[in-house]
Amino acid sequence: MSIKIIKKPNSEIKSENNSQIREKVSDILLQIQKNGDEALLEFCRKFDNYQSENLRISSKQIQDAYKHIDSEYIKALETAAYRIKKFALYQKEAIKPLEIELSAGVTVGHRIIPVSSSGSYVPGGRYPLPSSALMSIIPAKVAGVERVIACSPPDKSIGTIHPATLVAMDMAGADEIYCMGGAHAIGALAFGTKSIAPVDIVVGPGNQWVTEAKRQVSGSVGIDFIAGPSEVLIIADKTANPAFIAADLLAQSEHDPNARGILISLDENLIQEVLEYLKTYLNDLPTQSVAKRSWENNGTIYFADNIIEAVELSNKIAPEHLELQVSDVNLLIPKLYNYGSLFIGPWSAEVFGDYVSGTNHILPTMKAARYTGGVWVGTFLKVASYQQISPEGAEELAPIASELAELEGLFAHKLASDLRK
Template sequence: MEFIKKSSYEKAETSEETEQTVKDILKNIRSHGDEAVKEYEKKFGKSERTSIRLSEEEIEIAIRELTDEEKHLIDNVVKRVSEFAQAQLDCLLPLDKEFGDGIRLGHKVIPVETVGTYVPGGRYPLLSSGPMVAAPAKVAGVKKIIACSPANYNGSIHPAVIYGLKKSGVSEIYAIGGAQAIGAMAYGTETLPQVDVISGPGNRFVAEAKRQVFGEVGIDLVAGPSEVVVFADESTNPELVAVDLLAQAEHDPNARAILISTSKKMADKTLEEVNLLLETFNENSPAHESWERLGEIIVVESVEEGISVCNKIAGEHLHLHLKNNKDIIDQIYNYGSLFIGANSSVVFSDKVSGTNHTLPTNRGGRYTGGLWVGSYVKVATFQEITGAGVDYLATHSSRQSEIEGLEGHHLSAFKRKSN
């Protein structure tokens, strides 16, 4: 394995300062509700809003700013994300089965009641961000969906974000950002209801707040800056690889773009293409810093070694630019989402293909997938024991409880025996 370009990446650890800052914010919001939220919005978001919730009139006025084309694009995102989420939900079937005479066991698929979605303000108003987190919740059957997003557009939220949230089934929208938004949703305030699950990406303060409130509420996952791993061989087009790397690098100065190649010639050519393309990017694009600090190109000796490196990195997006992609897809198992073939652009998923773009980073792909309709439902078991099943289970349970020294357990089981 050879590094043509090596990054300075180190897995991010939550700093003590960030952890304590978030802890103080959450404690204050839990104690003082709306007052604390407004205090932090003024301090961190420079927001002077007197109402943290967007009124229906404010929402309608904002939506009127959008063109028909913008609305059509967002409508299509909502439609495709919802259709894919519905197809996923259709796979989650209830279970009701006899496991022996008189022993009926199963599970129900139950939507959570209230979901809080977080949509980052970011550098650009990303049209897909709202639908990605909210539309699957609506498909899941969640009764109440609320959303928080920073008030960084003329004292409110960008109209495109507002429209996407409304089309996705959000009933209440709040102009709150950062850790204070997570705290408000987790604990509830005078204005904002407490939720059952919080979803959506954000900066390090949002991520840390989600970590700290987990248990009080459920969360989807903790997602950091974007990552892409492109695994390529000599058959691919270096220019396509270069644009795929830079498409993710431009998300954030801390985004990671990694090329793993079996061909040194192709790797060298890709590096040339990246440098040429960067000359055409806006000088303020995060892609410059991201690629300089964290961009990486690795040449491996074989496809097998490349597979091993891919599984070790467990990147958020894994894009296969190989001649025989389908021969190896069952050997790669650590990633957030898999993109098979040079034309299966990660950008398609970022925007509109239908799969969710909220995905695990920082090697989270080793143990979880991304946000999906299943993030908003509970698979809860049930049991009904009758007839011969009572005697069978009571005999086993009472004897096991005696051995374990659990008198109450023994009696609860023994009293149900017929003789």
């Protein structure tokens, strides 16, 4: 491969799973298991300065939140919610139950069963993230989950969940909402306390403490996946719009200092044009401090001689978001298989997927796209098989099962088969 690296990252992204965080998270989770609500409230006070004794958000608080959000923002959230729900409904329709008579007297099939309860973790931070509430709650409700819990840490300026996040949680259909964040919130969702019943699966992005907590509770409860810093990779040729590319790279970079913006260009002139636009946009960007640091530390630009090299590199990187800004996208798509979500053509900006196109933005990072997709309605559905066998069917199957059971030294299995011959 003759790929040239035009811009290297200035630093390696360190694994967030270091031993110190592991130990601290382990202790937090143990305290939640042992002391329940007492420990949960103590951690909420310690880490989030949350002073209320009641973590559950009341219906009055939810209704008041609507009064504190501009009507245009509410309309935007309603539109996004509608599109996310519509796509999730179409996805659910594609997941069909199955039943077939495999041979005489042997009927097999599967049922589609929603999990009973789910927990949606919605991050806090510098700004509210209501879009993450929509993305994690709506697919669960469409799947048929009876009890969907949502939680988010308090906004430091108001001491409780930001009104925009609360409105989004309510709009999405959350059944219970709690003001709590961090590893202790994940512990409460996974193990339960006296006031909060545990859930079957926890989904949603979070910081390094949330990520490590999800890693540690996995198995006791289902999780979507372990997520790291957000990523975008753009494959572009000479027909691409350099202004679009620069804006999309910065849109990714402004998430946080560890976010990764990656360009694989098939044209050297395009690279220079993109760099010029990056410089121009950064001058006036309100989030310049984060975006510039992220781009300088983690931004990467490759030059590829041909499209095959670009595709091979992209599949190796397995990005969270993959944009195609090339003249013949149909040539690339069948060859690309490692990505969280694909954005086809110059007008398919990654930002649309973040908010309103209808697809989900909770996606695999750190090469996890090699083995999983993002959160979707199927995340909350179990495909459970069954069989119904008649005496005629058992007569055919029993001798085979008996032979295999004897081969494996499982003689009660053999007996159970032989009795049905």
